[in-house]
Amino acid sequence: xxxxxxxxxxxxxAALKSRAQQxxxxxxxxxxxxxLEVETPVLAQHGVTDVNLDGVAADVxxxxxxxxxxxxxxxxxxxxxxxxxxxxxxxxxxxxRNGERGRRHNPEFSMLEWYRVGxxxxxxxxxxxxxxxxxxxxxxxxxxxxxxxxxxxxxVDPFEISDEDLRRCCEQWLEPDQIAELDRDxxxxxxxxxxxxxxxxxxxxxxxxxxPASQAALARVSVVDGHPxxxxxxxYVDGLELCNGYWELVDASEQxxxxxxxxxxxxxxxxxxxxxxxxFLDAVExxxxxxxxxxxxxxRLLMLKLGTRDIAEVLAFPFERA
Amino acid sequence: xxxxxxxEFRGGLKVLLDGDPCIMLENEFVKPGKGxxxxxxRLRNLMTNRVWDRTFKSGESxxxxxxxxxxMEYLYTDGExxxxxxxxxxxxxxxxxxxxxxxxxKWLKEQDVYTVTLxxxxxxxxxxxxxxxxxVVDTDPGMKGDTAQGGSKPATLSTxxxxxxxxxxxxxxxxxxxxxxxxxxxxxxxx
Numbered sequence: 001x002x003x004x005x006x007x008x009x010x011x012x013x014a015a016l017k018s019r020a021q022q023x024x025x026x027x028x029x030x031x032x033x034x035x036l037e038v039e040t041p042v043l044a045q046h047g048v049t050d051v052n053l054d055g056v057a058a059d060v061x062x063x064x065x066x067x068x069x070x071x072x073x074x075x076x077x078x079x080x081x082x083x084x085x086x087x088x089x090x091x092x093x094x095x096x097r098n099g100e101r102g103r104r105h106n107p108e109f110s111m112l113e114w115y116r117v118g119x120x121x122x123x124x125x126x127x128x129x130x131x132x133x134x135x136x137x138x139x140x141x142x143x144x145x146x147x148x149x150x151x152x153x154x155x156v157d158p159f160e161i162s163d164e165d166l167r168r169c170c171e172q173w174l175e176p177d178q179i180a181e182l183d184r185d186x187x188x189x190x191x192x193x194x195x196x197x198x199x200x201x202x203x204x205x206x207x208x209x210x211x212p213a214s215q216a217a218l219a220r221v222s223v224v225d226g227h228p229x230x231x232x233x234x235x236y237v238d239g240l241e242l243c244n245g246y247w248e249l250v251d252a253s254e255q256x257x258x259x260x261x262x263x264x265x266x267x268x269x270x271x272x273x274x275x276x277x278x279x280f281l282d283a284v285e286x287x288x289x290x291x292x293x294x295x296x297x298x299x300r301l302l303m304l305k306l307g308t309r310d311i312a313e314v315l316a317f318p319f320e321r322a
Numbered sequence: 323x324x325x326x327x328x329x330e331f332r333g334g335l336k337v338l339l340d341g342d343p344c345i346m347l348e349n350e351f352v353k354p355g356k357g358x359x360x361x362x363x364r365l366r367n368l369m370t371n372r373v374w375d376r377t378f379k380s381g382e383s384x385x386x387x388x389x390x391x392x393x394m395e396y397l398y399t400d401g402e403x404x405x406x407x408x409x410x411x412x413x414x415x416x417x418x419x420x421x422x423x424x425x426x427x428k429w430l431k432e433q434d435v436y437t438v439t440l441x442x443x444x445x446x447x448x449x450x451x452x453x454x455x456x457x458v459v460d461t462d463p464g465m466k467g468d469t470a471q472g473g474s475k476p477a478t479l480s481t482x483x484x485x486x487x488x489x490x491x492x493x494x495x496x497x498x499x500x501x502x503x504x505x506x507x508x509x510x511x512x513x
Binding site (some may be wrong): 100181188197217 | 329350352353357358359360378379382
């Protein structure tokens with residue numbers, strides 16, 4: 001990037017037009033299905049406890065309150081609306097993740113998040129397939145379990161392999177002292193990133209389902225073949241991860257336990273504790289309706305539509321020019 | 323010593339890896355859904371010129387390498403070292419050994435300015451400007467006539483470099499040469 005051109009957008013006029021069309025398509029999709037569009041705060045008091053998600057802290061001061069976080073996802077606020085009886089809702093939102101910049105990442109990006117009351121993960125996957133295939137005009141996704149994907153591409157059974165053997169599998173990429181600092185999920189993430197992901201959704205889109213319970217985040221957990229697995233799914237199209245969905249956890253005490261466990265992991269990795277969002281926990285306590293929800297990266301969906309391999313080509317101004 | 327964490331990684335960063343100074347060529351951030359983030363980095367070892375691919379976990383850091391590029395004027399060689407002088411008015415001199423000078427030796431002309439990369443204060447590499455102007459000291463006699471006609475011949479330049487030149491070039495002429503490709507570019511008027 002030369003000095004003279006730094007003010008210019010990195011996306012072509014055609015990409016900007018396609019972005020507008022994509023947004024209109026998504027809004028039409030939900031209008032047809034009578035899912036209500038909502039807006040929730042991007043700037044809020046609490047961030048998330050997720051160990052691998054860093055929010056952007058905001059130096060805000062108003063009405064006697066100091067500090068806040070740019071949201072990594074509108075999830076907590078949308079669930080508060082659900083608990084208040086909103087019915088099925090969707091939102092197009094700018095979200096923020098500190099430190100994330102690469103060919104598929106920008107610290108600020110556009111997310112489409114929606115919740116369907118009365119749906120489970122299977123029903124929501126059909127919804128996702130309708131939206132994605134309707135826009136991309138691609139084959140409908142097939143379902144592959146996390147376990148089978150790991151077995152196929154990393155030659156590892158994520159539920160059976162010993163910690164020691166799992167660490168050995170990481171030696172192709174990391175030095176022994178680096179591996180020593182990785183926990184079991186960290187090792188699995190490495191294999192997922194480097195061995196598995198590039199192969200997913202090559203021939204036709206693939207839903208990865210049945211994540212280990214340790215990676216459940218905010219999803220319910222069931223026992224399948226003797227192993228606790230999360231009702232969580234991700235969609236991959238041509239090696240690109242597009243969305244992450246859950247059959248939502250509605251158990252407030254379990255939710256609190258997971259937040260506290262997150263904070264313990266944060267401490268172990270030298271990250272500061274995140275205060276728990278009590279308003280969110282109160283909402284879950286009051287009663288989150290049975291629902292499934294999913295967050296879909298709109299910039300990546302546009303990358304697939306336009307066949308680009310770099311997110312900068314679909315963003316008017318990526319982080320370096322923003 | 324300064325260090326760079328994965329969030330600061332970018333092309334052009336000079337870091338120490340396994341004790342050697344390296345320049346970062348590419349940095350790719352990868353992260354599965356909700357999982358651990360990694361940086362896949364391609365670096366060139368400035369000591370050996372070898373290219374390394376390495377992976378780092380988000381939050382890891384690398385020590386900064388004390389590597390800086392400086393403009394210096396080439397003075398002379400004593401046979402063992404090639405002596406350069408800073409052009410910033412300090413007249414500070416630096417002796418570069420054969421390893422640091424490398425292939426650039428064939429483009430070294432006294433009083434021309436080169437980029438000298440210093441590592442811990444000593445010359446690590448010497449990079450010539452993209453174009454140099456050098457006199458032809460030996461070549462077959464020039465051919466009169468159509469200067470646009472094809473065909474070339476070797477010419478030896480004052481620094482010892484041999485480049486292919488058009489047939490009309492004669493001894494004593496000054497040529498502009500691209501040091502990256504070693505190609506003849508043009509004659510220089512008034513040379």
